[in-house]
Amino acid sequence: xxxxxxxxxxxxxxxxxxxxxxxxxxxxxxxxxxxxxxxxxxxxxxxxxxxxxxxxxxxxxxxxxxxxxxxxxxxxxxxxxxxxxxxxxxxxxxxxxxxxxxxxxxxxxxxxxxxxxxxxxxxxxxxxxxxxxxxxxxxxxxxxxxxxxxxxxxxxxxxxxxxxxxxxxxxxxxxxxxxxxxxxxxxxxxxxxxxxxxxxxxxxxxxxxxxxxxxxxxxxxxxxxxxxxxxxxxxxxxxxxxxxxxxxxxxxxxxxxxxxxxxxxxx
Amino acid sequence: xxxxxxxxxxxxxxxxxxxxxxxxxxxxxxxxxxxxxxxxxxxxxxxxxxxxxxxxxxxxxxxxxxxxxxxxxxxxxxxxxxxxxxxxxxxxxxxxxxxxxxxxxxxxxxxxxxxxxxxxxxxxxxxxxxxxxxxxxxxxxxxxxxxxxxxxxxxxxxxxxxxxxxxxxxxxxxxxxxxxxxxxxxxxxxxxxxxxxxxxxxxxxxxxxxxxxxxxxxxxxxxxxxxxxxxxxxxxxxxxxxxxxxxxxxxxxxxxxxxxxxxxxxx
Numbered sequence: 001x002x003x004x005x006x007x008x009x010x011x012x013x014x015x016x017x018x019x020x021x022x023x024x025x026x027x028x029x030x031x032x033x034x035x036x037x038x039x040x041x042x043x044x045x046x047x048x049x050x051x052x053x054x055x056x057x058x059x060x061x062x063x064x065x066x067x068x069x070x071x072x073x074x075x076x077x078x079x080x081x082x083x084x085x086x087x088x089x090x091x092x093x094x095x096x097x098x099x100x101x102x103x104x105x106x107x108x109x110x111x112x113x114x115x116x117x118x119x120x121x122x123x124x125x126x127x128x129x130x131x132x133x134x135x136x137x138x139x140x141x142x143x144x145x146x147x148x149x150x151x152x153x154x155x156x157x158x159x160x161x162x163x164x165x166x167x168x169x170x171x172x173x174x175x176x177x178x179x180x181x182x183x184x185x186x187x188x189x190x191x192x193x194x195x196x197x198x199x200x201x202x203x204x205x206x207x208x209x210x211x212x213x214x215x216x217x218x219x220x221x222x223x224x225x226x227x228x229x230x231x232x233x234x235x236x237x238x239x240x241x242x243x244x245x246x247x248x249x250x251x252x253x254x255x256x257x258x259x260x261x262x263x264x265x266x267x
Numbered sequence: 268x269x270x271x272x273x274x275x276x277x278x279x280x281x282x283x284x285x286x287x288x289x290x291x292x293x294x295x296x297x298x299x300x301x302x303x304x305x306x307x308x309x310x311x312x313x314x315x316x317x318x319x320x321x322x323x324x325x326x327x328x329x330x331x332x333x334x335x336x337x338x339x340x341x342x343x344x345x346x347x348x349x350x351x352x353x354x355x356x357x358x359x360x361x362x363x364x365x366x367x368x369x370x371x372x373x374x375x376x377x378x379x380x381x382x383x384x385x386x387x388x389x390x391x392x393x394x395x396x397x398x399x400x401x402x403x404x405x406x407x408x409x410x411x412x413x414x415x416x417x418x419x420x421x422x423x424x425x426x427x428x429x430x431x432x433x434x435x436x437x438x439x440x441x442x443x444x445x446x447x448x449x450x451x452x453x454x455x456x457x458x459x460x461x462x463x464x465x466x467x468x469x470x471x472x473x474x475x476x477x478x479x480x481x482x483x484x485x486x487x488x489x490x491x492x493x494x495x496x497x498x499x500x501x502x503x504x505x506x507x508x509x510x511x512x513x514x515x516x517x518x519x520x521x522x523x524x525x526x527x528x529x530x531x532x533x534x
Contacts, residue, residue: 045313045343046377053466053474076312077477080461085475107390109509110313123374123458155521164514184518186510191390194347199320207320208352210344235521237514242376243453247431247504251451254422254502 004030004093004157007082007121010100011041011075011113014061014068018099021142022131023062025150026096029157034061034068035082037113041075042102044113046120048080049073056081075117083124094156095121098131099149101140105132105170105224105234106190106216115168115238122165123240127156129166134228135173144176148233152182168236172228180231187236188223190216271297271360271424274349274388277367278308278342278380281328281335285366288409289398290329292417293363296424301328301335302349304380308342309369311380313387315347316340323348342384350391361423362388365398366416368407372399372437372491372501373457373483382435382505389432390507394423396433401495402440411443415500419449435503439495447498454503455490457483 006026010019014036026032038057055072062068069086071078075097083089100114109115109130118130131149133140152169168187172179194212201207216225224234273293277286281303293299305324322339329335336353338345342364350356367381376382376397385397398416400407419436435454439446461479468474483492491501 040318043315043317045311045315045383047312047314047341048310048378048477050310050477051307053468053476054463055472055474074314080477081463081475084461085463085465107507110386110507111315116312119377151524152521155524159520159524162514162517164511166511167518168509182522184515184522186512186515187508189508194351196321196348196352198352201320205322207322208348209320210315210317210347235518236509237511237518238509239511239514240374240377240509241454241456242435242503242505242507242509244431244433244504244506245453247429247506248451248453250429251434251502251504253426254419255449255451257418257422257426 005090006030006032007092007095008032008034009036009075009078009097009117011037011044011117012101013037013040014070016101017138018101018142021146022096022099023066025146026153027063027066028150029153030093032066033082033087034066035071035078035086037075037078038070038072041113043111044074045111046076046116047074048076054081056085075113076120079117079120092126094153095126095128096131096153099142100132101138102136103132103134103170104130104168105228106188109168109187109238119166119240125165127161127165129156129169131169133171133173144174144179145171148179164237164239166238168238170224170228170234172231174231178231179233182235183227183232185224185227185234185236186222188216188225189218190214190225272357273297273299274359274362275299275301276303276342276345276364276384278304278311278384279368280304280307281337283368284405285368285409288413289363289366290333292413293420294330294333295417296420297360299333300349300354301333302338302345302353304342304345305337305339308380310378311341312378313343313383314341315343321348323352342380343387346384346387359393361420362393362395363398363420366409367399368405369403370399370401370437371397371435372495373455376435376454376505386433386507392432394428394432396423396436398436400438400440411441411446412438415446431504431506433505435505437491437495437501439498441498445498446500449502450494450499452491452494452501452503453489455483455492456485457481457492
């Protein structure tokens, strides 16, 4: 029997501890190919590299039998290179991204390279899961979440993903006995409230450095943030259709408004 | 009477012809502040700069009275810096991004720095519009679309945006008399089919350079791609909630599956 083919990537870079855990778990379930960034790519969102060439280098960082490549590009670049160059369009049964050091719940899905890589795979009709642990530390303890991550991957391999290929899985930082289970959630409507630290570089020129605070006023029990705060692993089925269907009817007035107006003459 | 405050940005860079057109039109309607990238940022998606400092430099590129800054970061960085540093959290009445040289219809909203900048403003509860012309040329003719862009901006300033703050506006490359009007649309479910051009650099090392073809099999008349192909300007109300609500019920089985299974013991 052929084992399933599992692509592993992340945004913290190929040497991050989180991806080692994911490779170890994925190896229990299938043949693993890793294509991950050669440097940290947090906050890269869905960026792709179009003005520069990309590099791929085979590396020997994981257990025997795990094919691994480091890539000079973004997480989304990694998925594109994995599919078209490394795997030469062989069918991929599952793409897993992470385990991210730090949460990607709520609006973080938009900024996260980890989730954007998973999104890119889902665009290629590959079942895809982004995993994140709510602990930014390089020394984060991934042991408590291992059985759960394994179960979600097993579920993905064994079941069809109807109506969508992408799961955003976030895990609270808790000891094993405190993890209460999985919850299917919606994305909480939270925000980053940013500020910039202003300073002067050694040459005396001003700089601005982004920092911010995650603020959530959406406390409903069906949200991912609620789940995390209450000891659950949150699972948000996610998608690439950004159409705001609810708003379409309201904007119909714009069609009429523009049509009814005499177009001003601009040279 | 105070004039509305309009923030203008883009992803092609502050010297691109498209942003000049947008600044010119916005200046007819309000006080304009420009914060835009100092270099091309196409394909940057929702990337933000967190590991490096950002630079802001005041420039004199537009008509008298237009305050303009070039920024070393991504389009999303520009919006954050505009709000918090340049405008010191003064209320912004409208953010417009573009006019992009090239379409951002369909799935391009995810890769586009132009639209991600507009999305970022919408996250800050600012009415926000991304404009793109379906012509990649630096010498693209923006004259035919000017009256329409002006009308959409006027509409935005004069009407509440209910149920969402973001519009993705794409304009076909047509002479003025062939533009048939505006259509409120949904995002077509199209894809990029990529390939990589492989080569060797002067040092003999292999590289991979992304290229691709836009393929659309979603030909329904309510899509943005259909509108563009039929002479209409497409307007897609868009949003930051990526939850796939349709898929939530189907994944409820995952909750039960994981709970019902004995967790395997992993050290």
